[in-house]
Amino acid sequence: MTAERVVEARHLVKRFGSFEAVKGIDVAIDRGESFGFLGPNGAGKTSTMRMMSAVSQPTEGTITIFGLDPRTDGPDIRRRLGVVAQEDSLELELSVRLNLEMFGRYFDLPRRVVRERVDELLDFAQLTERADDKVDNLSGGMKRRLTIARGLINQPEILILDEPTTGLDPQARHLLWDRLYRLKREGVTLIITTHYMDEAEQLCDRLVVMDRGTIVAEGAPRTLIERYSTREVVELRFSTDDHEEFHSRLSPFAERVEVLPDRVLLYVNEGDETLMEIHAAGITPSSALVRRSSLEDVFLHLTGRTLTD
Amino acid sequence: MTRLALFGTRRSLRILERNALVYRSQWLMLVSGFFEPLFYLLSIGIGLNHLVGDLHVHGRVVSYATFVAPGMLATSAMNGAMIDTVFNTFFKLKISHTYDALLSTPLEVTDVALGEVWWALARATVYGASFIACMALLGDAGSWWVVLCWPGAILTSLAFSCIGLAACTYVRSWQDFDLVTLVQLPLFLFSATFFPISLYPRWLGAIVSFSPLYQSASLLRGFSLGQFDWMMVIRAGYLVAIALVGLRIASQRFRRILTP
């Protein structure tokens, strides 16, 4: 049995005036998948998410969500989506509880159903004690948690999360991951953008890397690492203001060398071996570290930038 | 109306619900709405009543207070609708970004614009009733037909809330509100709300007849005095037309701003 396509985008273009933020991307997402978008600032992730949320219309190309066209069936599509946008935009004057209740009303949910779900969601967001506080008085992370909870009020089939964990403390992040696993097991499709590669590796079955409006790579996290990086990475730091000078000296030792402001990365298969060769050649870094390749390296290779930049 | 449009209308009522919820915590503002008519009627009505004396309106002698009260009602409906839409909606549209989250629910941009109009009308319904009650109590109602001023005030609020919604989309910062005042004040002063338009030279009267506030005040005055003529149909039609144009512009501008 083939899985049901829940999102299908063909040659999706988004222009703001003459500026092209999304330059003709193709994306297909199946029901139950968790799909990630990685990319540096301004890559076009949010613009893409807004089109997938049936909020903004593509300038060119087509997108179907649940097989429906957002241009004509926007309300029916959005009724089945949960959206956690990059910006919280909560009702600051209202209490935590009323924020959730009112949001449920936008989905035409009966008040009784909303009340039940609100209690569960307050618990999930760990805001039960703050339920009657004005949202204005919450901390940034609490607001983020409330925004995430709000996106679940209609028990969506697809949950779209635009940088959900930015601003969350580690404990809240892991709690959210747990909850997202649970939703995934229940069959909810997850679409996530993030700047944290551990999050992408943990949560995503499949992901794309976007850069300047285009998709530069696509695949499962492990596949991407195998395809775009070596098995291991040697990280070297030198006591110098400019690591660039080591680029040419180190290139003979590795498949690829990346110079960052504070360190040099050598892409190799056997890290320890390489390190010995370097020492033997009389090059003495102030610190050295051998580790396995990660998504961060894929990202750096593809976009020339670090994930959190 | 198509089925789709009807659904849209129903969805837009959620905005009404939302505003009621938010303003519940701002009851002071709601109460002030009740006092406003009293201030108008007491200050301008009673104050000037003795100075001005009686007036002839279409062969009927009425006190100045009776003459001016419908004009004040029209002005109050205009101010209420404009403050609601221009100031509050600007805030929600461009400062607090309240609508951004709503648009990820089944609500559409047009529902949001229409919902804000419902809200303005709901307030006009309450304030209009209290204004008319004050008129009756102070003896400023020209006849029992004054009850028609109620839907008349709501119609006024409809026209001005749609104008206000369209206007607020052009506001870029708080400074721009001075421009709104710059339009609203002469509209109030020149719309023959507190004296008969016949006092104007012909040419000025012709210009003034384009003012929606003038049309509203004339309509309400006709209702209050129980003096009906076919011009009232045109006046009401004019206000409806303004509302439709305003709402259309507002919807398009909202769409451009909210879902670029």
Ligand SMILES: Nc1ncnc2c1ncn2[C@@H]1O[C@H](COP(=O)(O)OP(=O)(O)OP(=O)(O)O)[C@@H](O)[C@H]1O
């Ligand atoms: N409403 C708009 N008007 C004009 N330009 C816009 C608008 N929205 C986005 N852009 C531009 O489109 C590009 C992509 O923006 P987008 O928000 O999609 O990036 P992003 O990948 O989400 O970045 P970030 O990681 O910073 O959230 C940026 O250059 C941005 O300035």
Ligand SMILES: [Mg+2]
């Ligand atoms: Mg973004």
